[in-house]
Amino acid sequence: MPSEHWTHPEPGDGPAAVAAQPSPEQVIAGLRATSEGGAELTQLLTPEGERVASPQFDRYVDDIDAEALKGLYRDMVLVRRADREANAMQRQGQLGIWVPLLGQEAAQIGSGRALRKGDMAFPSYREHGVAYTRGVDLKEVLGIFRCTDHSGWDYKAHGFHPYTIVIGNQVLNAAGYAMGQKFEGKVGDDDSEATICYFGDGATSQGDVHEGFVWAAVYDAPLVFFCQNNQWAISEPTERQSRLPLYQRARGYGFPGIRVDGNDVLACLAVSRWALEECRHGNGPVLIEAFTYRMDAHTTTDDPTRYRLSDELEEWKLKDPIERVRAYLARGGGADQAFFDQVQADSDAFAAELRDYCFNMPEPPPDRIFSNVYAESTPLLDAQREEFLSYLDGFVGAGEH
Amino acid sequence: MTDLQKLTIGKALNLGLRRAMEEDPKVLIMGEDVGKLGGVFRITDGLQKDFGEQRVLDTPLAESGIIGTAVGLAVRGFRPVCEIQFEGFIFPGFDQISSQVAKLHYRTQGKIKMPIVIRVPFGGGIGAVEHHSESPESLFAHIPGLKVVSVSNAVDAYWGIQQAIKSDDPILFFEPKKLYHSGAMKSEVDTEATPDELFKSRVVREGTTATVVAYGPSVKVALDAAAAAEDEGKSLEVIDLRTLSPLDLEPVFESVRKTGRLIALSEAPSESSLTSEIAARVQQECFYSLEAPVLRVTGFDTPYPPAKLEEHYLPDLDRVLHTVDRSLAW
Numbered sequence: 206m207p208s209e210h211w212t213h214p215e216p217g218d219g220p221a222a223v224a225a226q227p228s229p230e231q232v233i234a235g236l237r238a239t240s241e242g243g244a245e246l247t248q249l250l251t252p253e254g255e256r257v258a259s260p261q262f263d264r265y266v267d268d269i270d271a272e273a274l275k276g277l278y279r280d281m282v283l284v285r286r287a288d289r290e291a292n293a294m295q296r297q298g299q300l301g302i303w304v305p306l307l308g309q310e311a312a313q314i315g316s317g318r319a320l321r322k323g324d325m326a327f328p329s330y331r332e333h334g335v336a337y338t339r340g341v342d343l344k345e346v347l348g349i350f351r352c353t354d355h356s357g358w359d360y361k362a363h364g365f366h367p368y369t370i371v372i373g374n375q376v377l378n379a380a381g382y383a384m385g386q387k388f389e390g391k392v393g394d395d396d397s398e399a400t401i402c403y404f405g406d407g408a409t410s411q412g413d414v415h416e417g418f419v420w421a422a423v424y425d426a427p428l429v430f431f432c433q434n435n436q437w438a439i440s441e442p443t444e445r446q447s448r449l450p451l452y453q454r455a456r457g458y459g460f461p462g463i464r465v466d467g468n469d470v471l472a473c474l475a476v477s478r479w480a481l482e483e484c485r486h487g488n489g490p491v492l493i494e495a496f497t498y499r500m501d502a503h504t505t506t507d508d509p510t511r512y513r514l515s516d517e518l519e520e521w522k523l524k525d526p527i528e529r530v531r532a533y534l535a536r537g538g539g540a541d542q543a544f545f546d547q548v549q550a551d552s553d554a555f556a557a558e559l560r561d562y563c564f565n566m567p568e569p570p571p572d573r574i575f576s577n578v579y580a581e582s583t584p585l586l587d588a589q590r591e592e593f594l595s596y597l598d599g600f601v602g603a604g605e606h
Numbered sequence: 607m608t609d610l611q612k613l614t615i616g617k618a619l620n621l622g623l624r625r626a627m628e629e630d631p632k633v634l635i636m637g638e639d640v641g642k643l644g645g646v647f648r649i650t651d652g653l654q655k656d657f658g659e660q661r662v663l664d665t666p667l668a669e670s671g672i673i674g675t676a677v678g679l680a681v682r683g684f685r686p687v688c689e690i691q692f693e694g695f696i697f698p699g700f701d702q703i704s705s706q707v708a709k710l711h712y713r714t715q716g717k718i719k720m721p722i723v724i725r726v727p728f729g730g731g732i733g734a735v736e737h738h739s740e741s742p743e744s745l746f747a748h749i750p751g752l753k754v755v756s757v758s759n760a761v762d763a764y765w766g767i768q769q770a771i772k773s774d775d776p777i778l779f780f781e782p783k784k785l786y787h788s789g790a791m792k793s794e795v796d797t798e799a800t801p802d803e804l805f806k807s808r809v810v811r812e813g814t815t816a817t818v819v820a821y822g823p824s825v826k827v828a829l830d831a832a833a834a835a836e837d838e839g840k841s842l843e844v845i846d847l848r849t850l851s852p853l854d855l856e857p858v859f860e861s862v863r864k865t866g867r868l869i870a871l872s873e874a875p876s877e878s879s880l881t882s883e884i885a886a887r888v889q890q891e892c893f894y895s896l897e898a899p900v901l902r903v904t905g906f907d908t909p910y911p912p913a914k915l916e917e918h919y920l921p922d923l924d925r926v927l928h929t930v931d932r933s934l935a936w
Contacts (some may be wrong), residue, residue: 266791327678355713366681367714371705377671378706381678388660389682412698416671423666479660577716578750583805 234455242496245449247476252524254532263484265475271539277318277470278530278540281310284334285527286552287343290559291333291350294368295505299563300350304331308500311526312433314338315473316495319481320364320401323391327366327402331433335403340367344562353569373411376402376430380417383489392487394426399427399484401477407438408544409454410446418458418492427484429477430455430492434466435499440512447463460490467497468526497535498524504545571597610794616786618760618795619649619725622767623687625797627657630685633771636663637672637689637725644693646691647727647786669699676722677706685721685771693728693780694737700745707776708751720776723767727783728756729823729873730920733913740910741874743822747851747883754850755804756780758825760793762848765801773804780850781804782823791826805849806856813843816867817929819858819884821847821912824871824921831926840930850880858884859891866897867933872919898936904927 242248249257249266288306295303306313313334321324323579326335336346336358345357349368356367366382369375379402391398408414409432421428432451436443447454457461461483465476473495480491498521502509509518534540575590613621624841626844627633635650635657637735641664644651650874654662669690676686678858690696696703703724730739747754770777785791791904802808810825820828825846832842843861847853862868868888870881885900903921912918 252871338751346920354715355709356715360681360714360717367710367718369706371701374674374702374706377674378678378681380671381675381680382682384675385679385682385684412668413670413674413702416666416668416674419668420668420671420675424615532848577714579753580716580719580721583753584854585852 209596214370216458233287241467242464246464246496247472248469249471249475250469250529252468252529254529254536256533258474259475261477262479265478266471267470269474271534271537274471274530274534275540277314277474278527278534280314280318280334280337280547281470281527281530281550282413282550283555284314284337284343284557285310287337287559288333290556291347291563292501292505294560294563295350300347300505301352303505304333305499305501305504306331306333308498308521308526309433309435310334311470312431312467312473312495312497315470316401316403316431316477316493319474319477321481322364322532323398324481325364325379325382325398325400327375327382327400328368329372329375329403329405330368330370331405332368332403332470336365339363341352341365343559347559347563348566350603351563351566353566367542370371373404373408373413373417376404376411376414376417377420379400380420380424380426380428383421383484384424385394386427387424392485395485397427397485397487399481399489400427401429401431403431403433406432406436406443406446406451407441408432408436409451410438418455418490421490422458424485426490427487428490429480429484429492431477432492433497434494435467435497437499437509437513438502439503439507440509450494455492460492462492462494463492464496467495468524468529470526471532483577497526510590610796611765612792613760613795614787614789614792615757615760615782616647616649618764619767619781620653621795621797622764623650624653626687626768626771627653627661630771631661632683633685633687634661634663634679635687635689636665636676638665638667638691640664640689642774645689647783648687649725649781651788655932669695669697670702673699673702673707673722673724677702677710677720680720680722681710681718685723687723687725687771689725691727692734692738692783693726693742694740696724696726696742699724701914703746703752703776703778704749708749711775712751719774721771721774722776723770723779724777725767725779725781728780729782729784730910730913730916731784731823733916735913736910739913739916741872741905743778743780743850744874747853747880752776752778752851753805754780755848756782756822756850757783757792757848758785758820758822758846761795762802763766763796764797765799766804766848769801769804780822783822785826786881802910805852805854805935807845807847807849807854809843809844809857809861810846811844814865815839815840815842816869816933817843817845817858817861817865818869818871818926818930819845819847820871821850821880822873824873825924827921827926828871831923831930835927835930836924838927840934842930853880853883853887855884855887855891858888862888862892863895866895867930868896868900869903869926869929869933870900871903871926873905873923875907877907879904898933901933902931
């Protein structure tokens with residue numbers, strides 16, 4: 206890493222090298238110093254939309270011709286449009302909360318499109334883009350944030366585990382699932398399965414993530430750890446989570462770690478395909494740090510103007526994951542204005558459909574409170590349910606008169 | 607053909623686990639030292655040798671890791687049986703238990719099942735250092751989505767562990783470590799019998815003077831107290847709860863309607879505990895049958911003391927008899 210900020214203290218550097226708390230100025234300086242992602246950042250498409258050759262990773266995107274890239278562009282525009290619509294609906298009081306993905310479209314679409322049907326993805330709670338790539342209807346995701354449901358989709362059919370709200374829990378769950386794939390002999394050749402697990406930079410401070418790294422390594426689990434380093438865990442910067450770039454942690458656990466430009470959909474696709482292939486062949490796990498930026502708040506309850514400078518956001522806007530693909534497509538002649546207009550129209554229709562669904566989403570009936578607490582219910586719970594429903598029935602009678 | 611074997615609780619658990627593994631290849635045992643060592647209490651002795659390292663997993667040393675990976679394995683279709691070495695070490699796994707194990711079925715409207723058993727040796731009386739003698743079962747009984755059982759004898763240990771493994775619900779299985787290898791608690795296990803339902807409590811000694819309800823290690827204390835009371839001309843009815851969540855209190859209600867007096871016995875601290883719940887429910891259901899308030903004999907509301915003091919901390923038969931006298935004096 207070129208940045209002095211990340212230099213690890215050597216033995217003998219003395220206590221001054223182990224600064225207890227960086228000042229706000231140091232935090233901001235550190236972020237700026239690493240905002241390019243450093244010398245080891247894997248990138249295939251620059252922010253200006255120039256294709257960069259990569260001897261190691263080009264072969265993983267050989268099949269991505271103009272048409273396929275247009276598909277990835279369309280994916281990103283659609284999920285961003287859906288994200289903005291949901292954000293607006295929260296502001297209108299239609300959703301209890303929303304968790305924006307703005308700025309992280311490339312990391313999610315690139316990695317999600319690298320998955321195959323037999324693979325399983327374990328998301329945290331911001332992976333709306335990954336959900337979309339797994340064929341999950343975003344209407345089902347909306348239910349979580351309108352608070353009508355905890356998780357609507359069929360996890361098995363889509364290969365997409367329910368969202369996990371508790372930070373880092375899903376990393377261990379994913380490790381166990383990947384161990385299961387290994388135990389069932391689904392690892393070893395091109396047709397094998399793999400698991401991918403999403404978490405953020407803040408989650409890397411959780412014990413469960415550390416334990417997930419240990420378990421996956423010890424059991425050679427076919428698991429890709431996909432860390433979206435969006436620089437901020439609510440108001441806590443990456444500097445509050447680590448002294449080292451996060452991808453370098455993998456070395457301590459004995460598996461490869463790689464930093465990819467998380468705003469480069471092509472690089473995210475290539476690196477994810479490589480990592481999944483490693484896992485399928487029994488060489489997993491792998492840690493990917495997708496170096497990206499959360500361009501909106503952590504959630505709609507958050508106020509990022511309290512803890513970060515607008516300069517930082519402006520700098521990252523120049524690295525927008527969608528704009529660079531658009532520039533590349535436009536310049537290379539892969540797409541004309543009619544294409545971009547059509548994608549825009551499609552995304553508007555997609556958003557309108559979401560809005561319409563959201564406004565008309567049915568409220569769950571009261572007995573839903575009691576359903577599926579257990580696979581086999583208990584007498585006490587059944588009695589509580591009956592008593593409550595009978596209590597509610599009393600109001601129906603009263604209202605009729 | 608009846609196959610009767612006289613077993614300790616520990617041996618009964620071992621045989622129960624073995625049979626469950628033979629019957630279902632998806633059953634895994636996972637935990638610290640469960641393989642080559644056979645567990646710190648040797649409950650899993652010999653299983654790794656016969657079923658291999660992929661079915662009896664000597665895991666890294668982290669309880670959240672054990673529970674959290676069991677969740678993923680269950681999602682994949684396995685039936686993990688996790689061993690926590692001592693109850694005092696379960697808390698690093700508490701997050702996974704309460705956040706994921708207990709809730710995934712509800713969260714997914716039944717699409718994901720959590721057929722996980724978490725075996726927890728618990729309770730005092732073995733002269734151990736801190737964190738090795740606690741009774742945290744009420745904490746788990748309070749979490750919706752979990753089921754909690756505790757065995758007190760070899761028959762229930764043998765059948766209960768198999769029934770817990772077969773259940774599609776997650777079960778905390780509390781084992782009285784003091785009684786694991788107790789010769790006094792050996793009993794004949796009929797391995798061909800039809801077992802009792804897992805989530806039912808049971809009258810283990812009939813009586814008419816007062817009722818004592820207990821579970822796990824306290825059942826022996828209750829039975830000893832009942833034997834001693836008989837010499838004093840008092841007839842105690844003893845009920846083994848067996849299931850702590852859901853609580854099956856019907857036999858307790860029935861007994862209280864007969865005796866008019868209830869003593870709830872447990873090693874756990876009393877405040878906000880299972881004995882609190884029992885007292886509340888019994889007064890609700892049996893108010894007009896009670897001749898005295900429900901009284902409790904429990905550990906104190908302190909952390910578990912240094913073991914040199916545990917004989918004072920743990921309810922013994924004298925404290926039970928003293929409390930029976932208090933009830934009768936009402």
